[in-house]
Amino acid sequence: MPRELVTIQVGQCGNQVGCRFWELALREHAAYNTKGVYDEALSSFFRNVDTRVEPPRNLPVGEGRGAIRTLKARSVIVDMECGVINEMLKGPLGEVLDTRQLVSDVSGAGNNWAHGHHEYGPRYHDAILDKIRLTAEDCDSLQSFMVLHSLGGGTGSGVGTYIVRMLADEFPGVFRFTGSVFPSEDDDVVTSPYNAMLALGQLVEHADCVLPIENQALIDIVNRTEAARDRAAAADAAASAVSGLKGSGGGSKPFDSMNGVAASLLLHLTASVRFEGPLNVDLNDITMNLVPYPRMHFLLSSMSPLQPPPKDKDVGRAAAALALQPRTLDQVFGDVFSREHQLIRADPRAATYLACGLIARGPTATMADINRNVARLRPQLKMVHWNSEGFKLGICSTPPVGCPFGLLCLANNTAIAHTFTTMRERFDKLYKRRFYTHHYEQYMDPGGFTSAMEVVGDLTAQYRALEGATQAPPLTRLRPRGLSFLP
Amino acid sequence: MEPKVVAGARSAAAASGSWWRYPSSGYLVMQSGSGNNWAQGFHGYGPQVHEDALDLVRKEVEHADSLTGFLLLQSMAGGTGAGLGTYVAEALRDEYHSAFVANCCVWPYESGEVIVQPYNTLLTLSHLADVSDGLVLLENEALHRTAAKLYGIARPSFGDMNGIAARALAAALLPSQPRGPYAGGAYVAPASQQHHHHHQAHGHGAGPGRSSPGSSGGGVQLPALRRADSSGGRLGGESPGLGSLGSRGGGATPPHAAASSPSASGAGGSGGWGVCTAPLAELVTRLCGHPAYRLLTLRSVPQLPPANIDFTTFTWPALTKRLRQMLVTGSVLEEGLDWSITPQSPGAAAALGAGLAGPTVNRALASWLILRGQGAAEADVGEFADPALSAAWSPEPLSVSYSTGRFGRCAMSACLLSNDRHCVGPIQRMQEHAYGMLESRAFVHQYEKYGLSVAEFQDCFARIEDIAQRYARL
Numbered sequence: 001m002p003r004e005l006v007t008i009q010v011g012q013c014g015n016q017v018g019c020r021f022w023e024l025a026l027r028e029h030a031a032y033n034t035k036g037v038y039d040e041a042l043s044s045f046f047r048n049v050d051t052r053v054e055p056p057r058n059l060p061v062g063e064g065r066g067a068i069r070t071l072k073a074r075s076v077i078v079d080m081e082c083g084v085i086n087e088m089l090k091g092p093l094g095e096v097l098d099t100r101q102l103v104s105d106v107s108g109a110g111n112n113w114a115h116g117h118h119e120y121g122p123r124y125h126d127a128i129l130d131k132i133r134l135t136a137e138d139c140d141s142l143q144s145f146m147v148l149h150s151l152g153g154g155t156g157s158g159v160g161t162y163i164v165r166m167l168a169d170e171f172p173g174v175f176r177f178t179g180s181v182f183p184s185e186d187d188d189v190v191t192s193p194y195n196a197m198l199a200l201g202q203l204v205e206h207a208d209c210v211l212p213i214e215n216q217a218l219i220d221i222v223n224r225t226e227a228a229r230d231r232a233a234a235a236d237a238a239a240s241a242v243s244g245l246k247g248s249g250g251g252s253k254p255f256d257s258m259n260g261v262a263a264s265l266l267l268h269l270t271a272s273v274r275f276e277g278p279l280n281v282d283l284n285d286i287t288m289n290l291v292p293y294p295r296m297h298f299l300l301s302s303m304s305p306l307q308p309p310p311k312d313k314d315v316g317r318a319a320a321a322l323a324l325q326p327r328t329l330d331q332v333f334g335d336v337f338s339r340e341h342q343l344i345r346a347d348p349r350a351a352t353y354l355a356c357g358l359i360a361r362g363p364t365a366t367m368a369d370i371n372r373n374v375a376r377l378r379p380q381l382k383m384v385h386w387n388s389e390g391f392k393l394g395i396c397s398t399p400p401v402g403c404p405f406g407l408l409c410l411a412n413n414t415a416i417a418h419t420f421t422t423m424r425e426r427f428d429k430l431y432k433r434r435f436y437t438h439h440y441e442q443y444m445d446p447g448g449f450t451s452a453m454e455v456v457g458d459l460t461a462q463y464r465a466l467e468g469a470t471q472a473p474p475l476t477r478l479r480p481r482g483l484s485f486l487p
Numbered sequence: 488m489e490p491k492v493v494a495g496a497r498s499a500a501a502a503s504g505s506w507w508r509y510p511s512s513g514y515l516v517m518q519s520g521s522g523n524n525w526a527q528g529f530h531g532y533g534p535q536v537h538e539d540a541l542d543l544v545r546k547e548v549e550h551a552d553s554l555t556g557f558l559l560l561q562s563m564a565g566g567t568g569a570g571l572g573t574y575v576a577e578a579l580r581d582e583y584h585s586a587f588v589a590n591c592c593v594w595p596y597e598s599g600e601v602i603v604q605p606y607n608t609l610l611t612l613s614h615l616a617d618v619s620d621g622l623v624l625l626e627n628e629a630l631h632r633t634a635a636k637l638y639g640i641a642r643p644s645f646g647d648m649n650g651i652a653a654r655a656l657a658a659a660l661l662p663s664q665p666r667g668p669y670a671g672g673a674y675v676a677p678a679s680q681q682h683h684h685h686h687q688a689h690g691h692g693a694g695p696g697r698s699s700p701g702s703s704g705g706g707v708q709l710p711a712l713r714r715a716d717s718s719g720g721r722l723g724g725e726s727p728g729l730g731s732l733g734s735r736g737g738g739a740t741p742p743h744a745a746a747s748s749p750s751a752s753g754a755g756g757s758g759g760w761g762v763c764t765a766p767l768a769e770l771v772t773r774l775c776g777h778p779a780y781r782l783l784t785l786r787s788v789p790q791l792p793p794a795n796i797d798f799t800t801f802t803w804p805a806l807t808k809r810l811r812q813m814l815v816t817g818s819v820l821e822e823g824l825d826w827s828i829t830p831q832s833p834g835a836a837a838a839l840g841a842g843l844a845g846p847t848v849n850r851a852l853a854s855w856l857i858l859r860g861q862g863a864a865e866a867d868v869g870e871f872a873d874p875a876l877s878a879a880w881s882p883e884p885l886s887v888s889y890s891t892g893r894f895g896r897c898a899m900s901a902c903l904l905s906n907d908r909h910c911v912g913p914i915q916r917m918q919e920h921a922y923g924m925l926e927s928r929a930f931v932h933q934y935e936k937y938g939l940s941v942a943e944f945q946d947c948f949a950r951i952e953d954i955a956q957r958y959a960r961l
Contacts, residue, residue, distance in 0.1 A: 003489075003519055143519055276491045278645045279600070284522030288566075289602040292929040355602050368631070368642035371598055386923040390602035392523075472923060 003143030003273055003282065004044050006135050007075040008163060011156025013181050014149040015077060015084050016255060021148070021263035022073055022093055024401075028267060031401045032275070038068045041274040046071040046096075047138055058138055074139065076101045076131045078163070080120055080155045081108035101131050109154030113195040114443035116158020117202075128163060129170065136171065143273070144175035144208075144283050146266065151199045152183030152192035161202035168206045175283055176208045179266060182344065182419065184216035185426075191436050193426040194449075200423070201452030204459055209287050209297045211265065211410075212419065214344040218258040221306055224340065226257075264400070265301055265343065268408035271361055272396040279367070281359055281394030289392040290355045290412050295459055299410045302342045304335035305403050329365060329405050333373035336409035337381070346415035352467050353383045354412040357392035362405030365395050385472040417463035420456055427453070488532055488567045489520040513547065515539055521566025525607040526937035528570020529614075533578075540575055541582060548583070555765035556587025556620070558660075561611075564595035564604035569611040576618050587620045587771050591656060594626040594913055603930050605921035606944070612914070613947035616954055621775040623783045624910055625652045629819040636822055637790040654895065655787035658902040660766045663857050663888035670867035672889070773886045774853045774906045779957050782910045786813050787902040790821045801899040803858075803866035810856075810901050811870050817849035817909040830875035850961050851877050851907035855886045860899035863889035871903075878961050908958040915955060921948065 009018035029042055038048040040061055048059040049070045059066060073096050079085050082104045089097060103124055109116040136142050145167055149160035160178075167176050180203065183192040203210050272281040291297045336358075339347045360370055370393050383390075400406040430436065431449065440448075493516050500508045515536060521528040548554055557579055561572035572590075580588050592611070595604045615622055630651050634643035638651070667674030775781050788810050791799060812824045832848055856871055868887060877884035894900045924930065925944055934944075 282520045288522040294932050366642045366644045386927045390599045
């Protein structure tokens with residue numbers, strides 16, 4: 001009965017990322033659970049349901065040797081328009097996702113944060129809370145919630161942040177992680193700066209830990225790997241058969257690879273919770289070690305390998321894909337600190353690290369490797385003076401699927417202030433002239449804008465204050481003396 | 488507070504054939520872990536598991552004929568080992584007044600494995616300094632270097648390091664028999680009393696045992712009762728302690744008889760395991776007599792990869808010479824010893840950190856040397872009794888025990904537990920980090936969630952300052 005994690009997918013983006021996440025989770029567990037037993041690792045994400053009886057009965061983990069009957073994901077699906085969800089349920093994930101845990105409406109939130117937060121939120125408060133409570137009761141010892149949403153739209157940002165606030169009230173002892181997709185510069189939603197700023201104001205106050213993911217960074221990553229893969233494939237195989245298959249992984253939808261990257265992040269994050277290893281890192285370890293001050297809970301994430309190797313039918317491309325995987329453990333360490341592997345567009349090496357956590361996966365990873373690499377890379381990083389040597393390390397014995405080792409780096413870094421500032425500039429461009437604000441004022445009071453601006457502004461100032469604080473201030477420190485003054 | 492490691496340990500024990508296993512219901516696990524939060528372990532989980540944990544202990548204690556004490560194995564950097572471990576130590580102290588509580592604590596890597604380790608380590612140390620009867624500190628860095636340099640493991644894993652630590656601990660705690668430090672197990676040097684007084688008055692000189700050329704194992708033995716006619720009065724005053732030891736230790740013959748037999752027979756004591764008092768009790772009474780000095784360092788020789796054991800010749804002088812130099816320099820590793828440092832070096836008499844440019848020589852309050860293997864009863868280890876190696880005011884700076892049984896596959900091995908000032912360095916470095924963090928109030932809100940305020944942090948740091956100062960002035 002390990003720590004269970006309940007996923008709450010809100011909005012179109014959140015549901016698509018969630019969908020991909022379940023696919024990858026099933027693939028990972030299938031790779032390691034060859035006997036088809038419902039063990040503790042599976043039980044952190046899935047329930048084992050006996051559908052032969054009516055109503056369907058949940059089978060407990062027990063000794064961890066019972067056979068799998070039907071797996072149902074521990075998730076709650078919320079969307080205000082049913083298009084994406086219907087498509088998900090029609091596909092192969094229809095069996096894993098339970099329609100009991102679905103909250104949906106018809107018309108959508110119109111890309112309006114206020115509509116989502118102040119109108120749909122309260123209207124569906126009870127329905128959503130019921131579904132979440134049902135899911136939580138199915139868990140033996142619930143450890144955390146993971147809310148997947150985007151900040152640029154209406155449902156994901158509005159209803160999503162409403163849910164985060166609700167969880168803070170109703171389940172105070174359970175951690176609230178969010179995987180928030182920040183809008184990119186050329187987002188197709190015009191009001192995304194408003195939505196993002198208002199949502200961010202809520203996340204600062206009510207979430208325990210936010211993992212920002214920027215669409216633009218994901219696009220860059222996917223483009224880079226695709227280009228490299230195409231080059232490698234074209235170099236390997238003969239031109240004719242291969243060059244016809246361009247685009248992301250042969251026939252999949254355009255956002256699939258990007259969502260795959262975001263979903264892998266979640267898998268690596270929870271690897272140590274699910275599988276064992278010499279040095280386990282729980283989710284509460286992460287919040288304890290990487291959040292030095294209550295509101296500074298935005299963690300930059302980066303990982304290597306970035307994408308799970310796709311199931312390519314074509315041998316040439318599969319070989320090319322494998323050739324792109326990192327070759328040595330030392331290489332992955334160099335990768336995760338580089339700019340190209342970050343999931344937001346920021347250069348962490350140019351900014352100051354407040355805290356850094358490294359979770360290595362793989363049977364061959366040892367403390368010696370991690371220490372050696374940290375010692376090698378540490379001189380290139382700027383760390384804040386009160387945490388100049390501090391790294392939170394974890395080792396999980398199970399590697400990611402398809403690669404012998406992997407590494408996830410979660411950093412609390414002042415580079416996020418730059419992201420906030422960019423967001424603020426885009427927001428200001430619209431807000432100066434009060435474009436589109438009347439849509440929001442239909443549902444909320446105009447003070448909402450200013451309070452969100454203040455909250456985010458304060459946080460940005462806090463981060464900026466710590467930027468470059470790599471030297472201790474030249475104050476004389478009073479050491480507590482105890483009784484040593486006695487002769 | 489999370490189940491994976493305990494499950495792994497129990498299955499590993501059960502899989503080791505039918506030699507041993509953990510009792511089937513002797514474990515307590517919860518689900519969420521303590522999140523590397525000392526306050527969550529101590530104030531959060533402590534009261535919650537108080538009853539269950541003490542129940543488990545009571546079941547085991549009821550099986551024991553005569554309880555000497557408890558040995559707690561824990562880390563100092565985490566949440567459960569550090570926080571809940573400290574809580575359990577305090578609970579055991581309250582519940583079982585007359586039993587010893589000894590701790591074996593793992594000091595984390597200085598390069599950091601947990602970011603809040605300075606807080607957790609110092610909180611643990613300050614609480615355990617009051618509660619524990621003896622604290623053996625095992626440093627991860629030292630174990631790592633031992634594994635890498637001496638055992639030849641290029642990338643040591645935690646399993647390797649744990650094995651090294653466990654071997655050293657077993658070498659110290661397996662049964663052994665007391666004896667004197669000089670050749671043949673004598674308590675007084677075979678050289679004449681006069682000679683001995685002369686040497687001692689000058690306060691230097693290579694230990695008395697070595698300078699007498701003609702003393703073989705049998706030599707001039709003064710059939711002195713242990714601690715009776717103390718040469719120079721340094722070995723006095725321990726009989727009340729011994730008496731109570733006898734009543735509590737559950738051994739057979741009283742120690743006096745056992746002590747006199749080696750010197751009387753003159754050819755070494757009886758072989759085999761023989762009489763032994765409880766090792767935990769010996770550890771505490773011999774080494775941790777003063778309430779302010781409770782931190783012990785464990786050194787064990789030889790540190791050899793198993794493949795080399797068959798090709799090594801073991802001699803007592805070689806082993807003890809290296810072990811003594813390890814004690815003098817304060818190192819825990821058998822290699823890289825700086826042989827130029829001796830107790831007579833210019834910086835030796837200074838307190839640590841007094842700013843003298845000389846090399847710092849380690850000084851111990853008390854040491855306990857345990858020899859295992861053939862000839863352990865007669866080997867001469869008088870050089871450890873050098874007065875320059877110990878503080879001037881220590882009542883009994885050296886105790887020696889032996890056992891003729893082999894330990895592991897080494898024909899001869901030795902282990903030294905000493906209450907010395909080697910621990911000051913790591914403590915001071917940890918203090919620097921902790922003060923820096925507390926000043927910026929970093930991570931403090933996580934501890935305040937469980938009721939640990941900044942004032943408590945400062946109290947605890949003050950306590951640590953005390954401990955470090957005292958040891959530095961040893």
